[in-house]
Amino acid sequence: MVSSSVLGFPRMGGNRELKKATEAYWGGKSSVESLVETGKTLRAAHWKIQKDAGAGTIASNDFSFYDHVLDHIQLFNAVPERYRKYGLPAIDEFFAMGRGLQRPATETGPAVDVPALEMVKWFDSNYHYVRPTLQDNQTFSLAADPKPVREFNEAKALGITTRPVLVGPVSFLHLGKPDRGQSVLPITLLDKLLPVYVELLKQLKAAGAETVQIDEPVLVLDLPKETKAAFKPAYDLFAAQGDAIPKITLATYFGDIVHNIEILNDVKSVAAVHVDLVRNPEQLETVAGALAPGQVLSAGVVDGRNIWKTNYQKAIATVEKAVQLLGADRVVVATSSSLLHTPHTLASEKKLPAEVADWFSFASEKAVEVVVIAKAVTEGAESVRAELDANAASMNSRATSARTNDPAVKERQAKVTPEMYNRLAPFETRISGQQAHLNLPLFPTTTIGSFPQTKEIRVARQKFTKGDITTEEYERFIEKEIELVVKEQEALDLDVLVHGEPERNDMVQYFGERLTGYVFTTFGWVQSYGSRCVRPPIVVGDISRPLPMTVKESKYAASITKKAMKGMLTGPITCLRWSFPRDDVHQSVQAEQLALALRDEVIDLEAAGIHVIQVDEPALREGLPLRSGKEREAYLDWAVKAFRLATTGVQNNTQIHSHFCYSEFQDFFHAIAALDADVLSIENSKSDAKLLRVFEDEAYPRHIGPGVYDIHSPRVPSEQEIVDRVEEMLKWLKPEQLWINPDCGLKTRQWPETRAALDNMIKATKQFRAKYSKA
Known part of the structure; x- marks a missing residue:
């Protein structure tokens, strides 16, 4: 029998209850008890949604008041001393690491002034995690009343047996960094960390957990030999515990693991391996062939990163192929990743056009999808005939809808010429004119x-x-x-x-509302970091700009000051990446359509007297394929072209700026330089100036x-x-x-x-x- 699994569920709640509760606590408007109770209520509601959907395996410890990696920093007592020294309550110490804390001395405590830990993008998603920051003399120990055990017991008391989720030891260390002034290679701390995992796993087994999900997403990356070598001792130690710990499902996502397939030999003891068959369906045969006898494949065929309905016909075919390779008792139908990256439920959306809403599936609906697919494979198509027929009708409706195709947009794209990617003169010529025109100080x-x-x-x-x-x-x-x-x-x-x-x-929604080809939700909130939620627009068809979008406000602002006024636009790659993009058209096509729309806006801003124009591309790094090679270079080629197409229609004395946040661009600096922006602004304050070190090797000529x-x-x-x-x-x-x-x-x-x-x-x-x- 093929079973079903959900790797994780969104945390914020259908009406962003968690956001409101945490911000009320930060603002001193509610108590810690109220915050904790909100978390408990949300967890119970989310477990019930999945149970009612019929999901065979439901995750716990996927909830966090800020970030799941930050949870593990505290869980393992890996909190840097600069936070420990104040003797803060655990929840305040937790938030201090996530967002910093600055407050004067009070009768009950000293003054506190501590910045946040570094926050970076979670692989190529728009979610941000807090980076483990480790010491040369680092030690680890298990927190009292461990959160994964507590939340497992919480679900158990509700009659729901869950599968606790942990960030794996190799991924936790690989994603970490040495603290400022320290030189430790984090992966070398594995021997110190593993006993803490074993202790935690034993406590989970004692609480009644039969299985545990250990996330090792770094397996989709190009890994150094030290990280590759860490899997065998880690999972050998887990295997040595026998029945004293739960059975392990090792989960990967956001890419394929074929390039690290030999590591499956080092994890033969785990009960199951999860892979993302939405992002990389072609890895199925290789992974299935590398599994140990009896090892289960968790097949991620329901997209955890986008909002489109799963094509049941294709997903069922993939799962049936897995069954042919392994047998039904060795296959689980699963979401490709945690559903953290999707909105809560489509049921809340009352204003979407009915035609369009029929194409979508949010987290609550995806929990149903894994169950339908599993049932179709196990009991046959007739057991879910109504669901399959409705799904096929949705697929056909989208493919044939007039909303998706605009001949005028396609015609304009066909007329793009190579000259449209270049400014009129090189930077050295442009900057002299800009200096004279803008008259800016040093x-x-x-x-x-x-x-x-x-x-x-x-x-x-x-x-x-x-x-x-x-x-x-x-x-x-x-x-x-x-x-x-x-x-x-x-x-x-x-x-x-x-x-x-x-x-x-919102920096993307605002523009999407003024472009054709987009639709918008009312409650489609997704966590970006901490309490910060975004409501990504959805690209449903070809994109164009009917009218100017920002000119009126920028022109007015310029009219009331003698200083230079900067026009503000969101770049084509960020507009695409921070939306839910189409999955039926290559992203390069969508990026070019956005670039042409923005090109018109840039030209109109210049004509209105705005001679400094910032086109932000914070998502450029996020969209970078996770592994080096041809796919990455192809992406950079079309992404850079999209930015240049958007910005090169102006005269030399108009200064083009661009902004990048959380952009570790050392490994693709050539592409940043190729954007040919006159001025770049970058996130740097929490990175220990590591972004600047690229300039030791690169003679960057611009500002x-x-x-x-x-x-x-x-x-x-x-x-x-x-x-x-x-x-x-x-x-x-x-x-x-x-x-x-x-x-x-x-x-x-x-x-x-x-x-x-x-x-x-x-x-x-x-x-x-x-x-x-x-x-």
């Missing part, structure tokens, strides 16, 4: 684009959306907000201003603004802290090419901390101007 200062989205802005937007205020009233409100932001920047003495983006709900402080934390950096960061930047960069800016946009911050941080940034900058003007 170490120009700017921000990345957005300013705080206050409660007043959100309320006004809601009123406008509901029709409670007129278009004219809303536009007047937006103009007043722009005036406020411009005045604030002038008072701070920033050099290149922005309009603050008060009219924008760059490495972020000088972390905007994801409410913590305000001191002037001296920023001075120290700029001093470090100048080890790799020339003064004449260095811009000073925060790490990212300021949308999620509050005004008091924003003013204080930018004021310190400006003061620090003026120190360097004074110093270098005398040189």
